[in-house]
Amino acid sequence: xxxxxxxxxxxxxxxxxxxxxxxxxxxxxxxxxxxxxxxxxxxxxxxxxxxxxxxxxxxxxxxxxxxxxxxxxxx
Numbered sequence: 001x002x003x004x005x006x007x008x009x010x011x012x013x014x015x016x017x018x019x020x021x022x023x024x025x026x027x028x029x030x031x032x033x034x035x036x037x038x039x040x041x042x043x044x045x046x047x048x049x050x051x052x053x054x055x056x057x058x059x060x061x062x063x064x065x066x067x068x069x070x071x072x073x074x075x
Contacts, residue, residue: 031073038066 010018045059 035070038062038069042066 042059042063045062046056
């Protein structure tokens, strides 16, 4: 475990590089988790809405919103 003294011993450039790398990894993991959530919800709605028009429309809207969300986030 890093203590404040250990982190300061790294020097500001190395410390900032570690922080930047951690933030980038967190963004990647968050994006993967959100994508997995939306994908799973879409599968769930498609599975549950089999033969039910209103649920099918809801699943289509959910899939459309997922696409919009992904495009906006990547822009």
